[in-house]
Amino acid sequence: MRSNFTNNASKQETRVANLRAAQRSYVLCPPHRGKLVDDWVELAGVECPTLDLIESALSRRAQMIGVERNSSILAECRRIHSGRRASWVEGDLINLVMSRDTCLQNAGVLNYDGFHTPGAPLEEALEILGDFAVARQAQASHFLLIINVTTAYLKSTATTLRWIERVFPKYLTGTLPPDLTACVYTSKTKPMVNVQIGYGYDPHSALSAIEGVRLRA
Numbered sequence: 758m759r760s761n762f763t764n765n766a767s768k769q770e771t772r773v774a775n776l777r778a779a780q781r782s783y784v785l786c787p788p789h790r791g792k793l794v795d796d797w798v799e800l801a802g803v804e805c806p807t808l809d810l811i812e813s814a815l816s817r818r819a820q821m822i823g824v825e826r827n828s829s830i831l832a833e834c835r836r837i838h839s840g841r842r843a844s845w846v847e848g849d850l851i852n853l854v855m856s857r858d859t860c861l862q863n864a865g866v867l868n869y870d871g872f873h874t875p876g877a878p879l880e881e882a883l884e885i886l887g888d889f890a891v892a893r894q895a896q897a898s899h900f901l902l903i904i905n906v907t908t909a910y911l912k913s914t915a916t917t918l919r920w921i922e923r924v925f926p927k928y929l930t931g932t933l934p935p936d937l938t939a940c941v942y943t944s945k946t947k948p949m950v951n952v953q954i955g956y957g958y959d960p961h962s963a964l965s966a967i968e969g970v971r972l973r974a
């Protein structure tokens with residue numbers, strides 16, 4: 758079984774940009790070490806393609822935490838990535854975040870990379886993730902939260918960008934104003950948005966050929 762997301766250039770471009778956004782933090786990626794020192798948490802998905810990209814960017818004390826609620830997808834990740842710099846956690850990411858599960862205790866980056874239906878569930882998730890990011894920032898001073906979701910119901914790029922400007926600042930409040938970069942792209946046929954929110958620093962990493970906005974929440 759191959760992921761729907763591998764071999765997709767735009768999706769891969771967002772993965773690369775997300776790594777770059779994390780590397781822009783001198784706390785998450787201290788210049789003298791040149792590697793990410795905290796864990797990278799992400800919805801794993803089929804074969805967890807992000808692991809291939811980020812593994813060599815992780816320092817010895819950091820790992821990828823692949824979270825997945827589909828047990829067969831997770832079992833396959835465990836099997837094919839045995840011995841890699843990764844841990845696999847079965848469960849719902851939002852529930853794990855809400856309960857401050859110990860698997861998240863060294864998180865420096867969290868990528869909520871799931872398809873989504875419009876309205877309340879996403880906004881509820883944003884609130885929970887935003888609270889967690891603020892708490893992590895208080896402990897570690899920098900944190901990167903990535904929200905990567907479908908926006909099929911928003912119809913156009915312009916509407917999507919207006920939606921980001923309307924919805925995100927409402928939920929993403931912190932002690933230091935988070936800095937937000939968003940880009941709109943197409944994963945296969947699905948319109949998607951990839952939003953990078955830097956807590957305590959500016960994660961801006963320009964994405965070529967993808968429309969984007971930047972704002973301070």
Ligand SMILES: C[S@@+](CC[C@H](N)C(=O)[O-])C[C@H]1O[C@@H](n2cnc3c(N)ncnc32)[C@H](O)[C@@H]1O
Pocket residue numbers: 760762763772799800801802803805806807824825826827830848849850851870871872
């Ligand atoms: C879009 S895929 C992840 C893609 C992957 N990060 C990549 O770079 O290709 C989303 C995966 O997360 C799982 N998923 C979606 N929402 C979840 C949640 N709240 N908690 C745990 N797993 C979830 C789905 O089963 C699916 O396999």
